[in-house]
Each structure stands twice: as structure tokens, then as C-alpha cells.
Amino acid sequence: MTTTEAVAASVPTWRGGFGRLWTAAVLSRFGDALRTAALPLLAASLTDEPMLIASVTACGYLPWIVFGLLGGAVADRIDQRRAMWSVDVVRGLLVAGFATAVALGHATIGLLIALAFALTTLQTLFDNAATALLPTLVDEKALGSANARLLTGQQIAGGLLAAPAVPLLILAGMAVPFAADALTYLVAAVLVASLRTSAPQRDPRPAGSTLRGDIAAGLRALWRDRALRGLCLATALCNIGVGALIATMVLLVTGWLDAGTGGYAAAMTAYAVGSLTGGWVQGRLAARVGRIRSVVLAGSAQIVALVAMGTVRSLAAVVVSLAVFGLMGMVWNVSTTTLMQQRAPAEMLGRISSAFRTLAVAGAPLGALLGGAVATAWGLNTPVLCAAALFGLSVTVLLPALQPANGGQSARADA
Structure with missing residues (x-):
């Protein structure tokens, strides 16, 4: 294979379904960002009880904890394409009904909480099915580039385009952002339904097999793969740190630095720009050092960025550190998703993704x-x-995955 052919093989073609999947994913992310930004504003207009307002956000997390593994097991049993467009149709109808209730003045906090819970419950199936579907649309060598384009497109749509659109849409009426979100779901459903992928070929399931047994089998497969096990544990530790960072970033910038809301906006913009840059850098870094080493390097760089944020009392230092943090976060996310898709058995990809x-x-x-x-x-x-310390633990957890494995698995350990 020539160098030109090798480069072409590592880049996904927009034909063959990837372009439609990318458009559907980016469009849905734009609609999700509109709804996510509008929900707290609507909740605050309905009640001044902090716990009730916080409950709306909490119900956006809870279904993943309760149904996440189940969603992965179901995604491995069914036609992923059909599951995705069916879920989007249901979500579109739910949000359209909610937009109608808002327009008619019938919205309540209880309705907001029910909507957030229902949408995230459906998302547990959709996201796991999407992760399993992508390898059927692009060549294995192009998975890294495909994931980078998906995540970068979603970052642009959700982080850069939706945020300024929300105030303009709300001026036309509080129901408008939700109506726009419903429309994006329905258009995305049409795009996914138009994909021409064959039904997945799966071995017949043993008699008496259950979803609980399927989940257990997926978890065992995840634990047996040293690289995926390390990535999973490291990601869990990192996300505890990320949760602490997100929850208190506004306090760090406006309180510790006394930089005001303008400083906070600058910090968040730097993070978004860094993330977009990471989508471009990750492929070159992975080609040079391998994907697992890319994750280790990304985590190490994020530790330095976090320490700088917490010790250098300067807005400029925080802005630069958040740009680095966002860049390396994109490298981490793309590499982790790609490694899952490359290493996990096809029939268990939904379950490993859900874990x-x-x-x-x-x-x-x-x-x-x-x-x-x-x-x-x-x-x-x-x-x-504290987040820096948790990232340090996560990198330590990843180090064994860098050691050569025995057997054929070693050839793929640093794909």
C-alpha cells in the first residue's frame, strides 16, 4: 500500500453512511444543547426552591446509573440502526409534547423532572447502539478519525453554536428551544433510518440466556482485557475529578481569581477552543506514539494543567491551562472510544461501551x-x-496497560 493509500484508508469517507450519521449526531447535539440550556431557565421561572431546580439536573444523570448497563445489553441484541431512529422518534415526540405544554402554560417542575428522566433513559440505548454501529460504517483504520470528527462536530454544535442561539430563541418564546430540539430529533431519525446497513450477524443465543447474564458476560470480557480494564478504571477516576472541576470552576474564576463573569466566559471559551484543537491533534499523536500511550500522555498533561490552575493565581494561567486541558481531554475521549471499538468483541461492544x-x-x-x-x-x-490527584491515580492505573501482553492480544494493545 502506498503512503497516499494508507492515509486515505485512515480517513472516513462521507459516503457509505458516515456523512449521514455525522449530520444526525451533530444536529442532535445542537438540539440537546438548546434544551439543556433552556431547562434550568424554565425551572427557575417555575420555582425558587434550589433542591427542586437541582433535581431537574440530577434526573439527567440518574438513568445512566440505573439503566446504563441494561441499555448496552439491549443494544447488543437488536438492530442498532433501527434502535437509534426509533429512539429519536420517541424523543422527538416527547419533547414536542413538552414544548406544547410550555407554550400553553402547563409546564411544571414535575413535568420537567419526568422529561429529563425519560430522555436520558432512552439515551442509554441510543448512545450504546451508536458506538456499536459506527464500526459497520467505516474501515477499522478510519475509526479514530471518524470518532474525532463526530466529537469535534458535536463540540462545535453544542459548545459554540447552541449557546448564543438560546437567548435569541427564548426571545421568541420559552417553548421555542424545546420545539427546535424536537425537530432535530425527528430529522436525525430520518437520517439514521436512511442508512443502508445490513442487520448484524450474531451467533444464536444459548437457551435460557437473560439480559442479566449478558451484562455479566460483557463485564467479564471487559475485565479480562487488561488495556480496556485499565482505561475503564482510569476514566472512572478522571470523571470524579472532572465532576469536582465543573462544579467549582465558576467559584475558582469569580471567587479565588476575582475575575468576574467575563473571566469565566474567557475560561470556558478557552476550554472549547482547546477541545476543537484536540480533535485535529489526536490523529497525529496516535500515529506517532499509539493510542494507549496517547491516553497516558493526555492524562499526564492534564495533571500539569490542573496543578497550574490551582496554584498560579492568574486568569491568563487558568485560560491557558483550560485550553490544554480541553485539548488533551479530546485526545483522551477519541482514543478511548476508538480502542473500545477496536478491541471489544463486536457482539459485546454495546455492553462494554455502557460500562x-x-x-x-x-x-x-x-x-x-x-x-x-x-x-x-x-x-x-x-x-x-484534588482533581489533579485523581488524574494522577488514573495515569498510574493505566501504566500496566503499556506493558506487552502475551499472545495475539499484544499486537492490538497499542493500536
């Missing part, structure tokens, strides 16, 4: 509580240093 996501979501609220407690006890900059 990652369940641990990630479970760590975030735990980290948020930890960050609040640490900030109260020892100062507004200490949650960032």
Missing part, C-alpha cells in the same frame, strides 16, 4: 459533591488540586 458510560456518569455527581466539600473546607482552589 464506560455508566462509570463516567456515576463519577461526575460524586465528584461534584466532593468538590463542594473540599472547597468549603480548604479553599476555592483546592478542588482543582
Whole structure:
């Protein structure tokens, strides 16, 4: 194979379904960001009880903890394409009904909580099915580039385009962001339904097999693969740190640095720009050092960035550190997703993906509580240093995965 052919093989073609899947994913992310930004504003207009407002956000996490593993097991049993467009149709109808209730003045906090819980419950099936579907649409060598394009496109849509659109849409009426979200779901459903993929070929299931048994088998397969096990544990530790960081970042910037809301906006913009840059850098880094080493290097760089954020009392230092943190976070996310898709048995990919996501979501609220407690006890900059320590543990957990494995698995250990 020539160099030109090798490069072409590592880049996904927009034809063959990937372009439609990318468009559906980015469009859905844009709609999700509109809804996510509008929900707290609507909740605050309905009640001044902090716990009730917080419950709306909490119910966006809870279904992953309760149903995440189940969603992965179901995704491995069914046609992923059909599951994805069916889920999007249901979500579109739910949000359209909610938008109608808001327009008619019938929205309540209870309805907001029910909507958040229902949408995230459906998402546990959709996201795991999407992870399992992508390898059927692109060549294995192009998985890294495909994941980078998906995550970068979603970052642009959700982080850069949706945020300024929300105030403009709300001016037209509080129901408008939700109506727009419903429309994105329905359009995405049409795009996914138009994909021409054959039904997955699976071995007949043993008589008496159950979803509980399927979940257990997936967890055993995850634990037996040293690299995936290390990545899973490391991701769980990182997300505790990320939860602490997200929950207290506004306090670090506006309180410890006294940089005001303008400083906070600058910090968040730096993170978004860094993440977008990471989507471009990750492929070159992985080609040079391998994907597992890319994750280790990304985590190490994030430790340095976190320590700088928590020790250098300067807005410029925080802005630069968050840009580095976002860049390396994208490297981590793309590499981890790609390694899952490359190493996991095809018939267990949904379950292994769900284990990652369940641990990630479970760590975030735990980290948020930890960050609040640490900030109260020892100062507004200490949650960032706590996050640095957790990232240090995660890199330590990953180190055994760098050692050569026995047998054929070693050839794929640093794909």
C-alpha cells in the first residue's frame, strides 16, 4: 500500500453512511444543547426552591446509573440502526409534547423532572447502539478519525453554536428551544433510518440466556482485557475529578481569581477552543506514539494543567491551562472510544461501551459533591488540586496497560 493509500484508508469517507450519521449526531447535539440550556431557565421561572431546580439536573444523570448497563445489553441484541431512529422518534415526540405544554402554560417542575428522566433513559440505548454501529460504517483504520470528527462536530454544535442561539430563541418564546430540539430529533431519525446497513450477524443465543447474564458476560470480557480494564478504571477516576472541576470552576474564576463573569466566559471559551484543537491533534499523536500511550500522555498533561490552575493565581494561567486541558481531554475521549471499538468483541461492544458510560456518569455527581466539600473546607482552589490527584491515580492505573501482553492480544494493545 502506498503512503497516499494508507492515509486515505485512515480517513472516513462521507459516503457509505458516515456523512449521514455525522449530520444526525451533530444536529442532535445542537438540539440537546438548546434544551439543556433552556431547562434550568424554565425551572427557575417555575420555582425558587434550589433542591427542586437541582433535581431537574440530577434526573439527567440518574438513568445512566440505573439503566446504563441494561441499555448496552439491549443494544447488543437488536438492530442498532433501527434502535437509534426509533429512539429519536420517541424523543422527538416527547419533547414536542413538552414544548406544547410550555407554550400553553402547563409546564411544571414535575413535568420537567419526568422529561429529563425519560430522555436520558432512552439515551442509554441510543448512545450504546451508536458506538456499536459506527464500526459497520467505516474501515477499522478510519475509526479514530471518524470518532474525532463526530466529537469535534458535536463540540462545535453544542459548545459554540447552541449557546448564543438560546437567548435569541427564548426571545421568541420559552417553548421555542424545546420545539427546535424536537425537530432535530425527528430529522436525525430520518437520517439514521436512511442508512443502508445490513442487520448484524450474531451467533444464536444459548437457551435460557437473560439480559442479566449478558451484562455479566460483557463485564467479564471487559475485565479480562487488561488495556480496556485499565482505561475503564482510569476514566472512572478522571470523571470524579472532572465532576469536582465543573462544579467549582465558576467559584475558582469569580471567587479565588476575582475575575468576574467575563473571566469565566474567557475560561470556558478557552476550554472549547482547546477541545476543537484536540480533535485535529489526536490523529497525529496516535500515529506517532499509539493510542494507549496517547491516553497516558493526555492524562499526564492534564495533571500539569490542573496543578497550574490551582496554584498560579492568574486568569491568563487558568485560560491557558483550560485550553490544554480541553485539548488533551479530546485526545483522551477519541482514543478511548476508538480502542473500545477496536478491541471489544463486536457482539459485546454495546455492553462494554455502557460500562464506560455508566462509570463516567456515576463519577461526575460524586465528584461534584466532593468538590463542594473540599472547597468549603480548604479553599476555592483546592478542588482543582484534588482533581489533579485523581488524574494522577488514573495515569498510574493505566501504566500496566503499556506493558506487552502475551499472545495475539499484544499486537492490538497499542493500536
